[in-house]
Amino acid sequence: MNAVARRPTLAITTGEPAGIGPEISIRAAWALRAQANCVLVGDAAFLAMTAGAIDPAIRLSAVSLQALRYSGLPHFGPERITVVDVPLAEHVVPGTLNAANGRAVLDILDAAIEGVAAGWFDAIVTAPLQKSTINDAGVPFSGHTEYLAEKTHTPKVVMMLAGSPGEHQPYLRVALATTHLPLKDVPGAITQDTLAQVLDIIDHDLKTKFGIAAPSILVTGLNPHAGENGYLGREEIDVIEPALKAAQARGIDARGPFPADTLFQQKYLKDADCVLAMYHDQGLPVLKHATFGRGVNITLGLPLIRTSVDHGTALDLAARGLGLADCGSMEEAVRVAMHMVQARRAHP
Numbered sequence: 001m002n003a004v005a006r007r008p009t010l011a012i013t014t015g016e017p018a019g020i021g022p023e024i025s026i027r028a029a030w031a032l033r034a035q036a037n038c039v040l041v042g043d044a045a046f047l048a049m050t051a052g053a054i055d056p057a058i059r060l061s062a063v064s065l066q067a068l069r070y071s072g073l074p075h076f077g078p079e080r081i082t083v084v085d086v087p088l089a090e091h092v093v094p095g096t097l098n099a100a101n102g103r104a105v106l107d108i109l110d111a112a113i114e115g116v117a118a119g120w121f122d123a124i125v126t127a128p129l130q131k132s133t134i135n136d137a138g139v140p141f142s143g144h145t146e147y148l149a150e151k152t153h154t155p156k157v158v159m160m161l162a163g164s165p166g167e168h169q170p171y172l173r174v175a176l177a178t179t180h181l182p183l184k185d186v187p188g189a190i191t192q193d194t195l196a197q198v199l200d201i202i203d204h205d206l207k208t209k210f211g212i213a214a215p216s217i218l219v220t221g222l223n224p225h226a227g228e229n230g231y232l233g234r235e236e237i238d239v240i241e242p243a244l245k246a247a248q249a250r251g252i253d254a255r256g257p258f259p260a261d262t263l264f265q266q267k268y269l270k271d272a273d274c275v276l277a278m279y280h281d282q283g284l285p286v287l288k289h290a291t292f293g294r295g296v297n298i299t300l301g302l303p304l305i306r307t308s309v310d311h312g313t314a315l316d317l318a319a320r321g322l323g324l325a326d327c328g329s330m331e332e333a334v335r336v337a338m339h340m341v342q343a344r345r346a347h348p
């Protein structure tokens with residue numbers, strides 16, 4: 001089979017229409033069309049208008065979901081990008097959220113999930129969406145990660161962001177023990193059972209999806225200075241240490257709990273494959289500070305491949321027009337998804 005036919009087919013969900021998602025999705029799909037068959041999922045008329053404004057040379061061909069269900073995904077070759085049309089309810093004003101379009105953002109995700117199950121797509125790459133707008137549309141929603149877990153009936157998944165901080169610095173992967181939780185709910189969510197599931201998923205997926213034979217995982221504490229021997233909190237002694245001992249007994253190379261504020265140093269990171277942080281804003285600011293614009297969000301533990309960008313909808317940029325958003329993270333999310341598809345093809 002030739003290289004074009006072997007291109008992975010990736011569904012790019014174009015996300016919040018008033019944000020930068022549609023633009024970065026189109027740009028990444030067009031820039032990487034020789035390597036990946038990126039199928040845009042979103043409102044075809046809006047995407048065509050946006051593509052025309054970005055570069056009139058960009059060629060899009062729309063198909064309806066009904067047509068896909070009837071006759072499968074058409075293969076156009078790298079000279080044009082397929083769009084699966086999921087119409088929005090209302091006209092888009094860039095930079096201005098509109099809850100009337102919130103339901104369509106979920107329809108876009110549902111179409112991509114359906115497409116993976118139907119074999120149209122090898123993986124899903126998600127552009128950023130605005131969580132609040134979906135809630136404003138009346139659907140409780142905390143993130144793609146949780147939504148994909150629910151829709152694929154996966155009891156536990158792990159959010160991991162990864163990126164290269166630059167030359168001569170180790171590639172950084174930061175996984176989270178909890179995802180989108182209010183801070184007050186975090187301590188209660190960190191149990192020995194949860195940590196066992198999270199560590200098993202990280203160990204398994206780093207081996208099977210990233211080809212790391214014996215992953216080394218460094219684990220942070222929850223409290224300042226990892227609890228200071230119990231004087232600044234007992235979660236390290238009561239929960240994290242026993243969970244680590246149990247994981248080690250299962251053959252997982254997980255060490256800690258280390259104070260989160262000093263763990264992110266080269267001397268510790270250089271021999272590690274992943275840092276497991278206890279909550280969102282303990283791990284992600286470090287990763288984003290080091291790699292913003294090149295980072296990728298990967299959901300571990302899912303039965304499908306899903307990657308995403310390391311940033312949000314950037315409504316401020318969308319409001320000011322096209323050409324301001326950095327596409328680096330979106331392109332990297334496409335590349336990581338491609339590599340994961342290729343790795344799965346090599347080791348089904």
Ligand SMILES: NC(=O)c1ccc[n+]([C@@H]2O[C@H](COP(=O)([O-])OP(=O)(O)OC[C@H]3O[C@@H](n4cnc5c(N)ncnc54)[C@H](O)[C@@H]3O)[C@@H](O)[C@H]2O)c1
Nearest residue numbers: 127128129130131132308309311312313314316317325326
């Ligand atoms: N994958 C996702 O769907 C995803 C990821 C992160 C945040 N979000 C959501 O996005 C919304 C907005 O979040 P936020 O305001 O905290 O973060 P944001 O990333 O949208 O914006 C933070 C800052 O970074 C800048 N920025 C973001 N992306 C950029 C890019 N590609 N190029 C240049 N500058 C960029 C913005 O202009 C802004 O100054 C929230 O609803 C949040 O939940 C979604």
Ligand SMILES: N[C@H](C(=O)O)[C@H](O)COP(=O)(O)O
Nearest residue numbers: 143144145146297308310311
């Ligand atoms: N936590 C992610 C980040 O900070 O980049 C972001 O909110 C996206 O999460 P989902 O992939 O679950 O939507």
